[in-house]
Amino acid sequence: MNIQTTDQIEINGVIVTANPGQRPALVDSCDTVPKLFAKRCEQLGDKTAHREKDLGIWRAYSWKDYWNHAKWIGLGLRALGLERGEVVSILSEDRKEWLYADMGIQAVGGIASGVYTTDSASQLEYLLRDSDSRFLFVENDEQLDKFLEIEDQAPQVVKVIIFEKEGLHDLRHEKCVFIDDLYDTGRAFDAENHGYFEAEIEKSQPGDTGLLIYTSGTTGMPKGAMLSQENVIGAMVSGAHALPTMPGDEQLCFLPLCHILERDVSVYFPLAGKAIVNFAESPETVFDNLQEVSPSHFTAVPRVWEKVYSRVLVLAQEATPIGRLAFKLAVKAGLKRADYLLARKPVPAMVALNFLIWDFLVLRNLRRMLGMDRMRRGGTGAAPISPELIKWYWAIGVQLLEGYGMTENTGLATINLPDDNKPGTVGKAVPGFQVRIAEDGEIQTYGLNNFQGYWRNNEKTAETFTDDGWLRTGDVGKVDDDGFLTITGRLKDIIITAGGKNITPAEIESRLKFSHYISDAVVIGDARKYLTCLIMIDQENVEKFAQDRKVPFSDFASLCAAQEVVDLIRKEVEEVNKDFARVEQIKDFRLINVLLTAEDEELTATMKLKRGFVEKKHSALIEEMY
Missing domain, CATH: 3.30.300.30 (ANL, C-terminal domain)
Structure with missing residues (x-):
C-alpha cells in the first residue's frame, strides 16, 4: 500500500479514496461506474475480462470485447428511444451479455434492473409495470414466453431483446429483436454519432441512479431499491480496503446477477480490481466449474458451502480404511491450527509443522479436487452459517469469511477479515461504514453505501431511514466489545x-x-x-x-x-x-x-x-x- 496523495492510496495497483466513506468516493479517480468501465477497457484492451463455455470449451473475451458490446447495446437502446433515468430490465441467467447490457444501460444514463429467471409471468408483469421498463432483455424462448403471456399487461415495453435464437428462428413479432440486431443498430448509430457514447459516459454523476434492485419479497410485494453510482463506487472502495481484489484474480460467477451480492463480487469488484470473471454453465454445474476454474476467491451462500462439505464427508466415508484414517488425522491437525488462527493467536511450531505434513499428504490434494487450491479466501453471506463449518474450512486450508449486507446498503456492511475473524459473527463494519444498535436492538447503518430509497415509494423510504439519516435494516443484533456484529433475527419475525x-x-x-x-x-x-x-x-x-x-x-x-x-x-x-x-x-x-x-x-x-x-x-x- 503506497500513499499517492493526501486523499488517495494505492491497493494492489488500484488507487482508491484513502478515507472510505468520505466524498467524493473514487476508484482510479473515477466517481461513477461508467467512467471506471471506460478507463478499465482503455487500460486493459486485449487482456481477458471474462470467460464463458461454448460447446464445452472455455473461451476468453477481452476488455475490448466488453467495451464494444456494451457500447453497441447502449447506443442501440438510445437509437430506439431510451432516455436518461429510464429503467431497462434484464431476465437472464448469468452470462457475458448480462454484463454487456448492465454496462451499456448505465453508460447512456439508463437504470439496469435484473429479474430472476425463476420468477413467474405474473411476477415479471409486476416488475415491468412497477419499474415502468420500456425495454426488456430476455435470455431465450423460455423467458420470452413469460413476456408474451403478459404482453397486454405491459404495454409500455416497446422492445424485447433476445440473447439466444435457438427455437426462435421463425419468430415474427414487432416488439422482439435479437441481440445481434441491437448490435447492428448500435454500430450504425455509432458510425453517425462518433464519440457519442464517450460523451454520455462523461455526463454520469455520483448521484445518478444506476441500479434498481428488487428486494426478495419475503413479506409482501418486492420493492425496488435505488442504488446510485456513488453507492456502488463507495462499496468498491470499502471492499478494496477490507478484502482487495488483485489484477488477474479469477472469480466464478454463479449466483443470480439480480442479487446485489453477486453483482458486487462478479461485476463491480472485478471492475475495480481488474479481475477475470468466469461464468458457470448453470447452478447445477457449479462444483464442476469450480474445479475447472480454481478461482482466487469464491463467494457463495451457506447452502453451497454446506453441500461441498457434505460431498467431502461422503467421499471420505467411501475411501479405504487407510484413506479414512489419513483424512481424519489431517482434519484433526487442521482443526488444531485453526483454533489458534481463529483466536488470533500465534500458531505453535509443532502444531504448524504437523499441519504442514498433513497438508502435503492430504489437504493439498483435497483442495485441488474441490477447485480451492488457488483460493486466497472464501466468502459467505445472505444467511447464517455454522461457526463449526467455518472452522472446518479453515482446517482444510480455506479461509472462509462471513459478512453481512443487504440490497439497501449495496450488499456490504460488515465483514470478517483473514487476520481479524470471529466465527459466529458477521465481522466488523467495513472501512468508511458505521454500524449501531438502536434501543429496540435493530441494526442500523450509515455511510455512502446506503441506498437512495425505494422506487416511487417515498412513504416506505421515509420509514426506512431514521431522523438522523441512518438506515433501518430491520435486523436485530448486537456488537461485542471488539466491534464484531452478531445478527440474532428480524424485528418483524x-x-x-x-x-x-x-x-x-x-x-x-x-x-x-x-x-x-x-x-x-x-x-x-x-x-x-x-x-x-x-x-x-x-x-x-x-x-x-x-x-x-x-x-x-x-x-x-x-x-x-x-x-x-x-x-x-x-x-x-x-x-x-x-x-x-x-x-x-x-x-x-x-x-x-x-x-x-x-x-x-x-x-x-x-x-x-x-x-x-x-x-x-x-x-x-x-x-x-x-
Missing part, C-alpha cells in the same frame, strides 16, 4: 407467545440449520402456548444416513416419513433445545416432505424460506402440532 414471551425465532432456526441433516427451519409459535417447527431436511446427508443404515425409501416423501429419519431429526432438535430456555424450546416438529427450488413460492431466489408462505401452505401440518 419476533414471536409473542400466548404467555406474552418475546422470542426471536432466527436464533433458534440458525442453530437448527447448523445440523448437517437440516437445511432450513421455520419456528412457529406466535400467539400459541409453545413453539413448534417446520423442518426441511438436507437431502444428500439424510439419504446417506438412510443408505448406511439400510432404511428403505423410494422418494423424498418416503425418506421424510421413515421413522429412523424422524428420530434422527428429533435428536438434532433435542440437542439444540439444550442451549435455550424452556419457553424457547421446540416442543414438536414436522418435516416438509417436498423438495423445494427457487421456483416454489415458499423460497426466495436466494433460497431463503418465506415465513408467511410456509405457514400458509403448510397450515395443516402446523395445526397437527397443536
